[in-house]
Amino acid sequence: MVVTRILGIPIDSVGAASPAASPFGTEQMPTALRRAGLTRALAPHGVSDDGDLAVRVIDGHRDTGSGLVGWPSAADMTKAVREAVAARTRAGESLLLLGGCCALLPGAVAGLRDALGGVGVVNIDGHLDLYDEVSSPTGEVADVPIAALLGLGVEALQPALTPTSPSSSISSPSSDALRHPVLDVQDVALVGYRDADEAKEHGSVMPADIGLTGTWDSRAVLAGAQQVAREVVEHMQRPYWVHLDLDVLDEKVLPATDYLMPGGLGFAELEPLLRGIVHGERFAGMSVACLNPDKDPEGRNARQVTELLVDVFVTP
Numbered sequence: 001m002v003v004t005r006i007l008g009i010p011i012d013s014v015g016a017a018s019p020a021a022s023p024f025g026t027e028q029m030p031t032a033l034r035r036a037g038l039t040r041a042l043a044p045h046g047v048s049d050d051g052d053l054a055v056r057v058i059d060g061h062r063d064t065g066s067g068l069v070g071w072p073s074a075a076d077m078t079k080a081v082r083e084a085v086a087a088r089t090r091a092g093e094s095l096l097l098l099g100g101c102c103a104l105l106p107g108a109v110a111g112l113r114d115a116l117g118g119v120g121v122v123n124i125d126g127h128l129d130l131y132d133e134v135s136s137p138t139g140e141v142a143d144v145p146i147a148a149l150l151g152l153g154v155e156a157l158q159p160a161l162t163p164t165s166p167s168s169s170i171s172s173p174s175s176d177a178l179r180h181p182v183l184d185v186q187d188v189a190l191v192g193y194r195d196a197d198e199a200k201e202h203g204s205v206m207p208a209d210i211g212l213t214g215t216w217d218s219r220a221v222l223a224g225a226q227q228v229a230r231e232v233v234e235h236m237q238r239p240y241w242v243h244l245d246l247d248v249l250d251e252k253v254l255p256a257t258d259y260l261m262p263g264g265l266g267f268a269e270l271e272p273l274l275r276g277i278v279h280g281e282r283f284a285g286m287s288v289a290c291l292n293p294d295k296d297p298e299g300r301n302a303r304q305v306t307e308l309l310v311d312v313f314v315t316p
Helices: 025-035 038-045 073-090 102-116 145-150 155-160 196-202 218-223 225-235 267-278 300-314
Strands: 005-009 048-052 095-099 120-124 188-191 240-245 283-289
Touching: 005 025, 005 038, 005 073, 025 038, 025 095, 025 300, 038 048, 038 300, 073 095, 073 102, 073 155, 073 283, 095 102, 102 120, 102 145, 102 155, 102 240, 102 283, 120 145, 120 267, 145 188, 188 225, 218 225, 218 267, 225 267, 240 267, 267 283, 267 300
Parallel strands: 005 048, 005 095, 095 283, 120 188, 120 240, 240 283
Antiparallel strands: none
16 A cells, blocks of 8 residues: 555635634545545555644735735644654655645645655646746745745745754755755656646746756646656656646546646546556655535535545555
């Protein structure tokens, strides 16, 4: 079994109106997947469920100082996710985080780095996620996770990602474990994106601008998902975290997400892609995000995602 423990991260980077506001949007995703049977299906295979981390992004206004929505709660959430991932990874667990939204990703990868030293990320996502706090059209932390991990702006979030002492690594102190930023460009794979033209118009950095060569857009995956999976696994030379943003799926395939776009994958492509990547020898943990149960009142998409994850994890 490639994962051993589940943890929910019930956040929505749009920002809750107040700490007491009812759960909304992607905050409800961990509960929706559990109701669809995810933990019940994985439990016989040795996967435990730790419930939800007590985190929330609060306040939907874009902070003028940080440039980010939900500040400073977004930084508190990032630190909490980082600590949770680091502690469980050090204990020998392989995590599946149930988002929530993509704002969880910087903390998750920083936590993996704290535990293992040099690491990488495979971002399976309809978006590049290379915006910074200026170019992001929304200011949501979900726009900036890869940029934040690469140290490309997002300055306000960097203290939540940077180790403060050698004890951050389980191994002896090394330049890999203590380096800033969290990731180097060669340790990143961007898979399934289809927003490059839009992102460029908004002023986002492009992968080629920074020498990021591990890129496979949606057309590449649609042309050969299994081949892309093999290439991604070969590209990753360090332990890697896999992040699945469900908006990598086409808007007609999975309408229960907040950023709908045509030209995405179907489950027929996503399943072999994900299977090949999570069964790679350097796989170290995973997160899944961006299902909005408010748009899935009958739970159809939640069941589809649950079936996908069970099939991928249980069957090599």
